[in-house]
Amino acid sequence: MKVIATYNIKGGVGKTATAVNLAWLAAREGAPTLVWDLDPQGAASYYYRIKPKIKGGGKRLVQGKRDLDDFIRGTDYALLDLLPADFSYRNMDLFLDQTKNPLRQIHKLLKPFRKEYYYVFLDCPPSISLVSENIFEAASAVLVPTIPTTLSLRTHEQIGKFFRQQGLDITRVLPFFSMADRRKKLHRSIMDAPPAQMENLLRTAIPYDSNVERMGIQRTPLAEFAPKSRSARCYEALWEDVKQQLSRLE
Ligand SMILES: Nc1ncnc2c1ncn2[C@@H]1O[C@H](COP(=O)(O)OP(=O)(O)OP(=O)(O)O)[C@@H](O)[C@H]1O
Ligand SMILES: [Mg+2]
Numbered sequence: 459m460k461v462i463a464t465y466n467i468k469g470g471v472g473k474t475a476t477a478v479n480l481a482w483l484a485a486r487e488g489a490p491t492l493v494w495d496l497d498p499q500g501a502a503s504y505y506y507r508i509k510p511k512i513k514g515g516g517k518r519l520v521q522g523k524r525d526l527d528d529f530i531r532g533t534d535y536a537l538l539d540l541l542p543a544d545f546s547y548r549n550m551d552l553f554l555d556q557t558k559n560p561l562r563q564i565h566k567l568l569k570p571f572r573k574e575y576y577y578v579f580l581d582c583p584p585s586i587s588l589v590s591e592n593i594f595e596a597a598s599a600v601l602v603p604t605i606p607t608t609l610s611l612r613t614h615e616q617i618g619k620f621f622r623q624q625g626l627d628i629t630r631v632l633p634f635f636s637m638a639d640r641r642k643k644l645h646r647s648i649m650d651a652p653p654a655q656m657e658n659l660l661r662t663a664i665p666y667d668s669n670v671e672r673m674g675i676q677r678t679p680l681a682e683f684a685p686k687s688r689s690a691r692c693y694e695a696l697w698e699d700v701k702q703q704l705s706r707l708e
Pocket of ligand 2: 473474475497501581582583
């Protein structure tokens with residue numbers, strides 16, 4: 459089982475779009491795949507047309523007092539399952555903090571799925587918190603969508619610093635350019651000469667494309683309604699990059 463997190467401290471950078479599209483590609487290849495929507499906003503659940511609700515609330519689930527299995531839902535796509543979000547996840551830090559090993563609770567919860575799923579995608583809320591620390595502990599790879607702007611690069615630096623401070627393996631952090639617009643001079647100059655601190659920058663950039671926005675109207679992964687679009691092809695290439703990195707990280 460490979461755990462892949464889509465993470466950034468910053469909001470609105472393409473984390474959910476990445477998780478939803480890459481998980482779809484993984485399942486299409488025949489790999490049983492689970493997406494855990496960890497964001498109380500429930501966007502990944504929305505894209506897969508599943509109500510973002512955990513009956514009875516998320517607390518007992520996160521604390522391991524209820525069987526995760528009971529809440530996993532099949533999506534409209536073969537081999538692709540979803541563990542929906544719940545609005546109570548806004549308090550997930552608190553829930554985690556009350557467990558025996560607060561940093562490794564998500565890792566522990568996922569362990570029983572080792573044989574069931576080949577890939578688990580964690581769609582994370584934008585923050586740096588106990589939830590994110592759990593994700594860093596649990597993930598084989600942390601994908602960081604990065605808009606090619608100066609501020610985003612600073613954010614990336616902060617993530618790197620945090621990893622080093624916590625003694626985490628920085629080579630598992632895989633940034634890639636997201637919502638890239640080559641008509642913009644700043645985007646072009648950053649992409650043509652990425653800063654050295656962006657170690658393990660993935661080759662593929664996801665372009666800015668209104669088709670990605672349309673996912674919200676269609677409520678399906680991109681490849682279902684615009685398989686030939688440039689962004690759909692880029693997600694395919696990005697998925698190849700990710701798989702290559704995962705084999706390196708084994
Ligand atoms: N490549 C892209 N081109 C155009 N629009 C995009 C692209 N990627 C994402 N978007 C749009 O930008 C918005 C934010 O994307 P998304 O929800 O994937 O980001 P996020 O990082 O998960 O946000 P949040 O921090 O709120 O969870 C959405 O409306 C989405 O449709
Ligand atoms: Mg999101």
